[in-house]
Amino acid sequence: MNTFGKSGWLTKDRIEGSILVLVSIFGFLHTIFGEWSLSTGEQAKLFPRIIYVLILVTGLMLVFQKNTEGQNKDALPDTGIKHTLTFVGMGAIYSFMVLNIGLAVATFLYIGVMIAFLTVNPVKQWKKVVIPSFIVAIVIWAVFTYFMPIVIPHQLLI
Amino acid sequence: VFDLLTNAVSNAFTIPILLYVTLGVLVGVTVGAIPGLSGDMAIAILIPLIYKVDPSCALGLLIGIYKGSMFGGSISAISFGVPGTAAAAATVEDGYPCKQKGKPKSAMLQALYSSVTGDFFGTIILIFLTIPIANAALQFGPIEFFALYVFSMTLVALLTRNNASKGIASAAIGLLIGAVGMDPVTGSARLTFGIDVLRGGIPLIPLLVGIFALPELIIQYSKEWKKVKGKEFDAARQNAAFEDYDASKDKYRLKDYIATFKATLIGTGVGTFVGALPGPGSSLAGYMSYGLSRRFSKTPEEFGKGTLEGIAGPEAGNSATCGGSIIPLFAFGIPGTATAALIGSALIMMGINPGPTMISENKVIIYTFFVTIFYATFINLGLSKLLIPMYARLAMIQTRYLVPAVFVLALLGTYAANNSVTDIYIVLIACLLGVILRKYDFSLGSLVLGFIIGPNAERSLRQALLLGHGNWGSLFSTPIAIGLYVAALVFMILIKLTFNKKPQTAKEAK
Numbered sequence: 001m002n003t004f005g006k007s008g009w010l011t012k013d014r015i016e017g018s019i020l021v022l023v024s025i026f027g028f029l030h031t032i033f034g035e036w037s038l039s040t041g042e043q044a045k046l047f048p049r050i051i052y053v054l055i056l057v058t059g060l061m062l063v064f065q066k067n068t069e070g071q072n073k074d075a076l077p078d079t080g081i082k083h084t085l086t087f088v089g090m091g092a093i094y095s096f097m098v099l100n101i102g103l104a105v106a107t108f109l110y111i112g113v114m115i116a117f118l119t120v121n122p123v124k125q126w127k128k129v130v131i132p133s134f135i136v137a138i139v140i141w142a143v144f145t146y147f148m149p150i151v152i153p154h155q156l157l158i
Numbered sequence: 159v160f161d162l163l164t165n166a167v168s169n170a171f172t173i174p175i176l177l178y179v180t181l182g183v184l185v186g187v188t189v190g191a192i193p194g195l196s197g198d199m200a201i202a203i204l205i206p207l208i209y210k211v212d213p214s215c216a217l218g219l220l221i222g223i224y225k226g227s228m229f230g231g232s233i234s235a236i237s238f239g240v241p242g243t244a245a246a247a248a249t250v251e252d253g254y255p256c257k258q259k260g261k262p263k264s265a266m267l268q269a270l271y272s273s274v275t276g277d278f279f280g281t282i283i284l285i286f287l288t289i290p291i292a293n294a295a296l297q298f299g300p301i302e303f304f305a306l307y308v309f310s311m312t313l314v315a316l317l318t319r320n321n322a323s324k325g326i327a328s329a330a331i332g333l334l335i336g337a338v339g340m341d342p343v344t345g346s347a348r349l350t351f352g353i354d355v356l357r358g359g360i361p362l363i364p365l366l367v368g369i370f371a372l373p374e375l376i377i378q379y380s381k382e383w384k385k386v387k388g389k390e391f392d393a394a395r396q397n398a399a400f401e402d403y404d405a406s407k408d409k410y411r412l413k414d415y416i417a418t419f420k421a422t423l424i425g426t427g428v429g430t431f432v433g434a435l436p437g438p439g440s441s442l443a444g445y446m447s448y449g450l451s452r453r454f455s456k457t458p459e460e461f462g463k464g465t466l467e468g469i470a471g472p473e474a475g476n477s478a479t480c481g482g483s484i485i486p487l488f489a490f491g492i493p494g495t496a497t498a499a500l501i502g503s504a505l506i507m508m509g510i511n512p513g514p515t516m517i518s519e520n521k522v523i524i525y526t527f528f529v530t531i532f533y534a535t536f537i538n539l540g541l542s543k544l545l546i547p548m549y550a551r552l553a554m555i556q557t558r559y560l561v562p563a564v565f566v567l568a569l570l571g572t573y574a575a576n577n578s579v580t581d582i583y584i585v586l587i588a589c590l591l592g593v594i595l596r597k598y599d600f601s602l603g604s605l606v607l608g609f610i611i612g613p614n615a616e617r618s619l620r621q622a623l624l625l626g627h628g629n630w631g632s633l634f635s636t637p638i639a640i641g642l643y644v645a646a647l648v649f650m651i652l653i654k655l656t657f658n659k660k661p662q663t664a665k666e667a668k
Contacts, residue, residue: 016598020327027334036348044341044348047616051334058327065323083380084593088586091372091569095582098570111562118382118558136563144570151577 017062024056090114099152103144108137166525169214170533178215179530182222183538189223190230191549192560195374196243197227201500202370203568206363206575209507214526220504221480221531224497225277225538228440228477232269232469233549236262245440245476248448252461252468259464260408266546267410268418268466269473274539276426276474280481281535283430285528288517291489295514300621301632303490305639307615310492312646313435314604316653321599328600332608333615335360342617355580360609362503364572364581368588369606370500371568373596375561376589382557418470421451425474432475433482433494440476440483440495447475481531487512488524492611496603499610506610513614 031045031052090110097106112133116122122129144150169175185204189195200223208216231246232253239254246253249269256265298306315326338349339359350356425447432443451471452461461468483494484501491513493499502512510520517524542549572585592602619633626632634640 012598017323035352041344041346043620044344044346047619048334048337048349050619051330051337054330055327055334058323058330061323062327083383084376084590087372087376087379087565088589091565091586091589094566095569095573095579095586099579103570107566111566114379114562114565115558118379118386118561120386132559136559136566140563140566140570144574150570150574 013062013065017059017064020055020059020062024052024059028052028056086117103150103152104137104141107140108133111136162521162525165522166529169522169526170218170529174212174215175218175526175530178211179218179222179534180537180541182219182224183226183534183541184222185219186223186226186228187230187233187538187542187545187549188226190227190243190246191233195560195564196231197223198497198500199371199374199564200227201497201504202366203564203571205366205500205504205507206571209504209575213505213508213510213520213523214530216504216508217501217523217527218530218534220501221527222534222537224480224501225477225534226542228277228480229270229273229473229538229542230549231476232273232473233266233546236265236269236469245444245479246472247441248444248472248475249469251448251472252463252465255462255464256466256469257464261464263408263546264410264414264466265464265469267543268414268469270539270542270546271415272418272422272425272470272473273477274535275422276429276476276478277480277535277538279426280430280433280478281531282481284481284485285532288485288488291485292514292517295489298514298638299636300618300625301636302638302642304615304618304622304633305642306490306492307611307618309642309646310486310611311608313649314601314607316650324598324600325604328595328602328604329608331595331600332605332610333612335365335605336609336612337616342613343620361576361578361581361584362506362609363575364584365588365609366500366503366606367568367572368585369592369602370496372565372585372589373592373602375565375568376593377596378557379561382561386558414466418466420454421447421467421470422474424450424454425471425476426478429475429478430482433479433498434485435494440479440497443479444472444476447471484531488516489514491516491614493607496606499603499606502610503606 028049031049036045090113094106094110097109112129115129115133119125119129185200186197189200190197201220204219204223208219211219227243228245231243232249235246235249236253236257239250253265253269256262256268311326311329314329315322334349336359338356339347340357341348347357425443428447428450429440429443432446433440448461448468448471451467452458455461455465455467457465457467479495480497483498485494487493487498487502491502491511493502493512505512505516510516510523569582569585572581573579575581595602595605622633623630626635634643
């Protein structure tokens with residue numbers, strides 16, 4: 001859990017706290033010197049300033065409090081940046097495909113690729129990849145075309 | 159009042175509402191039984207799809223999911239030792255050993271009956287307390303409401319497990335996200351950083367789906383990825399878990415229910431109280447109920463070895479939070495748990511603003527809801543008892559099929575709400591934020607609570623300052639407000655004293 005060594009000063013909590021402190025200082029300065037709409041009065045900046053002060057205080061608390069790393073079992077030690085970016089990136093590609101190729105084809109391709117990622121020897125087990133993808137794509141296409149129609153511009157295919 | 163009640167009862171028992179509640183319970187138990195899916199996730203995904211549905215039907219569906227998922231989580235906790243939801247984490251302590259002792263059916267029936275009992279009493283308390291509290295809240299002005307929001311945020315921070323600083327920080331991030339867009343008093347744009355689409359604020363649905371549903375999918379996806387790449391996947395072992403199962407040799411009798419009733423009552427009391435406090439949630443209620451049931455048990459040494467009391471306490475505790483968490487939502491507009499926050503969001507989407515005036519403005523819908531929430535408990539009992547063996551097998555659905563399908567549903571559902579591509583970008587960005595915050599142990603429930611109450615808190619603060627001619631001392635000018643600040647201070651000291659009293663063992667800390 002502790003990337004920086006348990007005895008070192010630079011613990012995970014302190015890094016998180018420092019980031020919060022920096023964000024709050026940037027935000028607070030933005031409320032003073034940033035470009036705001038001419039119609040935005042000082043009163044509209046009051047609550048954001050209070051929030052930034054709150055974030056600053058919590059950041060400082062994290063920097064100076066006892067190290068709490070590893071206490072929460074709900075934190076996500078298993079989730080690496082590679083998995084997260086793959087997942088979110090695939091989501092962005094899927095959205096692009098839905099808007100440009102079509103709902104059914106995009107869903108089939110997306111689900112097929114995602115299942116293949118999680119299958120040992122996907123080529124050998126191609127039926128376990130293709131058949132479920134096809135069924136899910138058909139069901140999703142029917143639901144969002146006939147039961148809860150969504151408006152999608154520029155569909156090349158279905 | 160009699161006419162209103164008659165109207166509510168006749169509404170609540172119409173076929174569409176009955177069907178929606180039944181469907182909700184089915185969905186709730188199903189998602190609860192599958193590790194990695196949860197009631198919160200199902201509600202977040204369904205909100206964009208149901209906000210055009212009749213409010214009574216939609217609320218019936220959501221409350222069915224809420225109740226069903228509370229019991230559903232215990233199914234995989236007992237079957238595999240893996241809690242289906244965070245709320246069922248404490249159930250594993252005795253549920254799984256009980257199954258290993260050859261009593262899976264008894265364990266599941268105990269979980270079901272205690273869950274339903276806790277839920278039943280929690281619901282009764284909800285029905286009888288909400289209206290008087292809401293009536294009292296009608297006397298609140300902006301000064302009192304602001305004090306109440308401060309009190310709630312303090313509790314959220316203090317009761318966030320392990321780290322109060324991160325609890326406050328999460329809530330503050332939620333407040334900040336909620337402050338983006340129009341200023342609630344003057345209507346001028348702020349915190350948009352020149353991005354025009356943010357002038358209307360961050361939309362609720364993409365934020366909820368991105369924060370609650372998608373990070374959980376990424377966790378499941380990552381775990382499965384590691385198994386596959388590490389060649390650890392062993393479906394045969396999982397299938398073998400059911401080979402020894404023989405329900406006919408495993409009987410649960412009335413005397414078992416009576417013997418565990420004390421633990422069930424302890425769980426009910428703890429769950430209702432904890433549920434009504436903003437922040438702690440059903441998981442903490444489960445653990446607190448487990449600890450107190452053990453402390454007041456005649457056989458505390460049996461805990462951890464598969465005793466039914468160890469299942470009764472946490473199951474009654476987590477289910478009793480259902481009713482408890484809705485009391486502050488309806489009375490003050492402040493949700494008690496993350497799920498109640500999602501239900502509050504659904505109400506807002508349907509044009510119903512949670513708070514003290516909600517009941518008087520939507521009498522028929524709210525009274526219909528009270529009847530619905532009451533009978534949903536019995537639908538949960540009947541359906542779950544009938545389908546326990548089938549539900550247990552649901553936990554075996556493979557992640558590789560489940561995750562992509564649920565992701566597609568979440569993304570398209572979000573898009574369907576407004577047919578807006580911007581919402582898709584927001585959901586993906588919110589997902590990244592959700593993953594980062596969860597990875598670094600920040601509470602997502604606190605963030606959503608901050609996001610929801612933020613605009614009202616700001617409005618109350620600004621109105622209170624206007625009333626006091628800009629004098630900050632006016633925030634402390636009424637007895638109720640002072641009482642709430644003092645209560646926050648007392649809670650702070652009590653919680654600090656309680657948690658610093660003695661060093662905990664690893665198991666107690668968990």
